[in-house]
Structure formats: structure tokens, C-alpha cells
Amino acid sequence: MTQTRGEAQARGGNEGMNYRNPTVLGIAAAAILTILVVVGSRNLEHFDPALFGYTIASIVALGAIVFRYALWLQRPATRAYFWRGLDLFFKRKKLAKNTATAAGTIATNIVEQRFIFKRSRQRWLMHLLIMWGCILSALITFPLSWGWVHFKLEGDRGYRAYLFGFPTVVMDGRSVLAWIQFHALDFTAVMVLAGCAIAIHRRLKDRGAIASQTFLLDFTPHMLLIAVSVSGLMLTASSLWFAGYMYSFISLSHQALVIMTLFYLPFGKLFHIVQRPASIGVELYQQRSREMEQAVCPRCGTMFSGQLWIDDLKKVVGQLGFDYRMGDGHTLQDYCPRCKRILRGHAYAGLAEKSEPVFYGDRMKMHDERLP
Amino acid sequence: MKETMFVDPQRCIGCRSCVAACRECSTHKGFSMIFVDYFDRAETTATMPTICMHCVEPTCALVCPADAIKMTEDGIVMTALKPRCLDCRNCVNACPFGVPKYNSQMHLQMKCDMCFDRTSEGLKPMCASVCPTGALSFGTYEQIVPLRRTKPVNVHVFGNQRVETKVYLMLPTDSDEVSVEGVDAADPAIHESWIDTQAEETDKSNQF
Numbered sequence: 001m002t003q004t005r006g007e008a009q010a011r012g013g014n015e016g017m018n019y020r021n022p023t024v025l026g027i028a029a030a031a032i033l034t035i036l037v038v039v040g041s042r043n044l045e046h047f048d049p050a051l052f053g054y055t056i057a058s059i060v061a062l063g064a065i066v067f068r069y070a071l072w073l074q075r076p077a078t079r080a081y082f083w084r085g086l087d088l089f090f091k092r093k094k095l096a097k098n099t100a101t102a103a104g105t106i107a108t109n110i111v112e113q114r115f116i117f118k119r120s121r122q123r124w125l126m127h128l129l130i131m132w133g134c135i136l137s138a139l140i141t142f143p144l145s146w147g148w149v150h151f152k153l154e155g156d157r158g159y160r161a162y163l164f165g166f167p168t169v170v171m172d173g174r175s176v177l178a179w180i181q182f183h184a185l186d187f188t189a190v191m192v193l194a195g196c197a198i199a200i201h202r203r204l205k206d207r208g209a210i211a212s213q214t215f216l217l218d219f220t221p222h223m224l225l226i227a228v229s230v231s232g233l234m235l236t237a238s239s240l241w242f243a244g245y246m247y248s249f250i251s252l253s254h255q256a257l258v259i260m261t262l263f264y265l266p267f268g269k270l271f272h273i274v275q276r277p278a279s280i281g282v283e284l285y286q287q288r289s290r291e292m293e294q295a296v297c298p299r300c301g302t303m304f305s306g307q308l309w310i311d312d313l314k315k316v317v318g319q320l321g322f323d324y325r326m327g328d329g330h331t332l333q334d335y336c337p338r339c340k341r342i343l344r345g346h347a348y349a350g351l352a353e354k355s356e357p358v359f360y361g362d363r364m365k366m367h368d369e370r371l372p
Numbered sequence: 373m374k375e376t377m378f379v380d381p382q383r384c385i386g387c388r389s390c391v392a393a394c395r396e397c398s399t400h401k402g403f404s405m406i407f408v409d410y411f412d413r414a415e416t417t418a419t420m421p422t423i424c425m426h427c428v429e430p431t432c433a434l435v436c437p438a439d440a441i442k443m444t445e446d447g448i449v450m451t452a453l454k455p456r457c458l459d460c461r462n463c464v465n466a467c468p469f470g471v472p473k474y475n476s477q478m479h480l481q482m483k484c485d486m487c488f489d490r491t492s493e494g495l496k497p498m499c500a501s502v503c504p505t506g507a508l509s510f511g512t513y514e515q516i517v518p519l520r521r522t523k524p525v526n527v528h529v530f531g532n533q534r535v536e537t538k539v540y541l542m543l544p545t546d547s548d549e550v551s552v553e554g555v556d557a558a559d560p561a562i563h564e565s566w567i568d569t570q571a572e573e574t575d576k577s578n579q580f
Contacts, residue, residue, distance in 0.1 A: 072439070075439065076435075077435045077436060077437040078437040078438070081437045081460065109479070114477075115459075115477065115478055115479035115480070118475075118477045118478045119478045119480060206398070207398035207489050208398035208400075208401065208489050210489070211398065211399065211488050211490075211492050211493075212450065212488055212489070269455060272455040272456055275438060275456060276455070276456075276458075278438070278458055279458045279459070279479065282437075282458045282459065282460045285460075286460075298554070298555050299555045299564055301564075304465075304577045305461070305465060305577075310465065313462055313465055313466055316435055316462070316466075317431065317435060317466055320431075320434045320435065322431060322434075322533055323531070323532040324468065324530050324531050324532070324533045325531045326531035326552075326554035327531065327553050327554060328553065328555055329554075330555070331531070332530050332531060332533075332552075332554075333465055333466060335470075335554070336470075336577065337464060337465065337467070337470035337471075337577065337578040338407075338409065338470060338578070339470075339564075340467075340469065340470035341407055341409050341420070341422045341469065341470040342409055342411065342564075343552050343553070343554065343555075344422075344469065344528070344550070344552050345381065345409060345411045345420040346411060346412075347550050347551060347552040347553065348381055348420065348541065348543070349381075349411055349418070351543060351544060351550070352544055352545060354545065354547070
């Protein structure tokens with residue numbers, strides 16, 4: 001008996017989203033960060049009240065991101081991949097090898113981003129500038145606004161940074177190194193601006209991009225990043241060259257823009273920041289499954305994928321309400337992509353041998369209500 | 373968009389103009405997303421073009437762990453979103469029609485998106501605009517169907533699964549659906565012939 005997926009789901013009960021666990025996880029993550037803020041700033045002793053807005057926004061945003069991530073893991077395919085990735089990683093005999101594979105993936109995919117280079121050099125440069133600009137900025141600003149880092153003056157020019165309340169080295173406040181550190185956010189802002197400029201140029205010129213882009217998904221994140229960077233640079237300009245003209249207004253605007261960007265994280269394109277590292281698990285899975293038994297196409301005999309992987313896929317396909325079991329005891333997904341096309345070709349070619357009458361077209365005009 | 377594709381394998385002469393033209397599409401520049409396969413190379417020169425059929429409930433999009441494959445309001449199943457695609461190849465192996473392609477170096481899946489850059493501007497897809505025989509045609513149901521003596525069908529049955537698509541297959545007989553069955557051990561014709569085993573490995577795994 002054939003079925004559509006909708007019928008199968010209606011029979012099996014529609015598997016809805018579970019919002020309870022993600023909510024609990026989101027609140028837990030936000031609570032943990034709050035505790036860390038209190039502990040790291042030594043009971044808020046080193047907490048900068050001017051950065052209160054950033055702190056609250058980042059705590060809420062973390063909760064929202066964890067909520068969204070947990071919801072995302074409820075997709076049957078994502079869940080299967082997530083657990084299989086962890087399962088394979090913690091195989092006792094292969095832990096060292098798996099760690100090496102994961103480290104390799106992090107180096108080539110996340111740090112170097114070779115795959116974006118293969119897609120397009122321009123995109124790679126654009127992404128490199130935006131990503132490192134944002135990561136470096138976050139590494140500087142989040143610990144500051146959570147009170148994890150603060151500075152104390154020692155002597156005339158000595159600055160000592162305290163990390164999580166613990167003292168680190170003293171630095172000459174007038175040295176080149178110090179100047180670079182104090183202006184690090186200006187450099188990262190310029191990096192982000194350059195990256196966004198390349199991205200927007202591409203989005204305005206590339207026909208493929210123009211056809212498929214949407215304002216909310218593809219332009220909004222760039223607008224937000226540009227606004228954050230420009231308002232950040234304006235703070236530097238105001239204090240360096242304009243004697244603090246409009247400083248508090250710019251500072252408030254900057255804060256509002258950063259908060260907007262943080263709240264945009266779980267929804268739009270920027271969610272790929274937390275989603276993308278899943279490729280470490282995917283790559284690990286692919287590498288390990290290559291060493292295991294291979295799936296052999298029942299028609300052409302090609303080994304086209306790992307058997308474990310195809311078995312997992314078939315389970316996911318089943319959970320989604322599809323039933324691709326064929327009359328010959330195989331499931332459609334057992335066949336390699338090319339043989340699936342050929343099987344369909346044979347089904348089409350075999351039509352002429354079946355008992356249905358040849359179709360002459362004129363009947364269509366008489367009975368097809370869709371035609372005038 | 374009321375227009376859709378009408379695929380008539382009977383008319384395909386295997387010229388592969390569509391394969392060449394497909395590379396020109398701006399959303400997957402330089403890579404062809406269309407397939408022209410031999411049914412059985414030892415027996416016949418007949419070929420069959422395969423484009424994305426744009427399923428009403430796309431298996432590829434549902435098995436994607438990253439939710440990277442989106443549908444437009446017109447029912448076009450888009451190529452994977454580049455920031456999201458993890459190159460897991462679930463879509464490649466789950467698609468009942470064997471359509472999506474992947475590239476492991478780019479960590480990317482790509483598939484036919486009915487030339488979204490062109491069709492969204494009212495142009496025909498590249499394949500339909502170059503096909504010399506009308507094996508691949510683009511237009512509304514009302515435009516294309518009265519011109520043909522073949523029956524438009526948009527339902528395939530794979531084993532127990534009924535799959536409805538936006539794209540039509542033109543049938544020579546009065547069937548309402550195309551029923552695809554697996555390899556029947558008793559029927560040697562459906563097994564791969566010796567000459568087809570020479571096909572490229574990449575052609576079998578859909579790597580571009």
C-alpha cells in the first residue's frame with residue numbers, strides 16, 4: 001500500500017516540537033553565566049556598571065542561543081548526527097585518533113576555512129575579515145563587560161591586567177604593545193567593515209546572490225555589524241579628536257546596536273556561528289565510517305558510502321514519516337544516486353510494455369478540467 | 373510562479389546541451405546540476421535527463437540536519453544555504469530521484485533550483501532554453517500540455533512511498549503515476565550492463 005508522508009504522519013501522530021527541555025537548558029545556561037559573572041568579577045567588585053546593559057543582553061542572548069540550539073537538535077537528522085558523532089568520538093580505543101581528527105578539522109575548517117577558499121577566494125577573504133574581526137572583538141569585550149578582566153595602575157605608567165581576579169603581567173601604558181591593545185577594537189572594527197564591504201559588493205553584483213538573497217537574512221546582519229563597527233569607531237574619534245563630543249550619546253547608541261546584534265544571533269544568518277562547528281562531528285563521522293563496512297549499491301555494486309551512515313539515514317527517513325521500502329527487500333536509499341535515476345528510467349521505459357493504453361493526447365482536451 | 377518544467381525522456385536525444393548550459397546558471401556557476409543517463413547502454417542509446425523534480429514534501433530538505441535546504445513560496449526547492457551546509461550528504465543519498473550533488477572540498481551541496489536567478493526574472497531555465505527537442509520544456513500547464521501527445525504526471529511511487537512533485541514527467545501511456553521498483557533478481561535487464569560499469573565513479577556518488 002502506498003502512502004504520502006502526510007498520511008503516515010497522521011497515522012503515527014504528528015511529532016511536535018518539545019519546548020520544555022530547550023527552555024530549561026536555556027535558563028540553566030543563562031544562570032550559569034550569571035554565576036560566572038558574579039564569581040569572575042569577585043562579587044561584582046570589579047564589575048563596570050557602565051557595561052551593565054551589555055552584561056544583561058549577553059546573558060539573555062546566551063539563553064536564547066542555547067534554547068535555539070536545543071530546538072535545532074530536535075530535528076531527527078540533527079539528533080541522529082549529534083548522538084552518533086559523540087558516540088564515535090568517545091569510542092575508547094580511538095579517542096586519541098578521534099581527537100586528532102577533530103583537531104585537524106578545527107584547523108582546516110574553522111581556523112583556516114579552506115572550504116570557503118575552495119568556494120571562492122573573495123568570499124574567503126570576506127569571511128576571514130568578518131569572522132576574526134568579530135571573534136577578536138568578542139574575546140576583548142565579553143570578559144570586560146562580565147567583569148572578568150580589569151586593569152589597575154601601578155606606578156606612573158604600569159598597567160596590570162587582572163584576569164578572573166588573578167593578577168597577570170605589568171605592561172608599560174605608553175608602549176606600542178599597550179597602544180595596540182587599547183586600540184584593538186578599532187582594528188577589529190576596520191576588519192569587520194572591510195569584510196562587510198566585500199560582502200555587500202558581492203550581494204549587489206552577483207546574479208546568483210541577487211536572485212536568492214533576502215533583506216532580513218542576508219543584509220540585516222551586515223547592516224548591524226557595520227552599525228556596531230562605525231559607532232564603535234566614532235567613540236574612539238570622539239574621545240581622541242573631538243574632546244568627547246556627544247560621547248555618551250554615541251556610547252548609548254553603540255550599546256543599543258550591540259544588543260540588537262546579540263538578540264539577532266539565534267534567529268538569522270548569524271546562527272551559523274554556533275551551528276557550523278557541528279561540521280567537526282560530521283567530518284569525524286565521515287572519516288570513521290570510511291574505515292568501516294561500506295554500503296554496496298544492490299544494482300551496480302559500487303561502494304558509495306559507509307553502511308552505518310546509510311543505516312542511520314534510513315532510520316531518519318523513517319522517523320520523518322517516509323516509507324521507501326521497495327518490493328525487492330531493499331530500501332530506496334540502499335541504491336547509489338545514479339542507480340536511483342536509472343531505476344526510474346526503467347520504470348518509465350517499462351510503461352510501454354504495461355497494459356495501459358497508449359496515450360494520444362486528444363483525450364486530454366476532453367477531460368482535463370485545467371485546460372480551457 | 374505558475375510555470376514549471378515538463379520532462380519528456382522520449383524526446384531526449386542525449387546531446388547534453390542541457391548539461392553544458394546548466395553550468396552557466398549563476399547560482400552554481402561552472403558546475404552542471406543536470407544528469408543525462410543511459411537507460412542501458414548495451415541495449416539502447418536511449419538517454420534520460422534528470423533535473424530536480426521539486427517535491428511537494430522534499431525528502432532532501434527534511435533529512436538535512438542543518439536545515440539548509442529551503443523551499444520558496446512557489447514550491448522551488450532551493451540549493452543548500454552556503455553558510456549552513458555541512459557536507460553531510462544526507463540529501464544526496466536520501467533524494468528518491470538521485471539529484472543533489474556535493475563537493476567535499478567546498479563542503480557544499482548544490483542542486484538544480486530551476487535556475488532561480490532566471491525564472492525569478494521571467495526567463496526560462498538554461499536547460500529548457502537550449503534543449504533542441506523539447507525533452508525539457510518550461511511553461512505553464514496550459515501552455516505546454518495541449519501541444520503534446522503525452523500525459524503529464526507528477527506522481528512517482530517508490531516502493532511504498534508516493535512522491536508528488538512540482539515538475540511533470542510526460543508519459544506515453546495513460547498511467548496516472550510512475551511506479552519505481554527495485555532490482556528484481558529475475559529480470560537481468562534491470563541490472564547494470566557491462567558497459568555502464570565504465571561510468572565514472574563520481575557519476576555514481578554525485579560528486580561534482
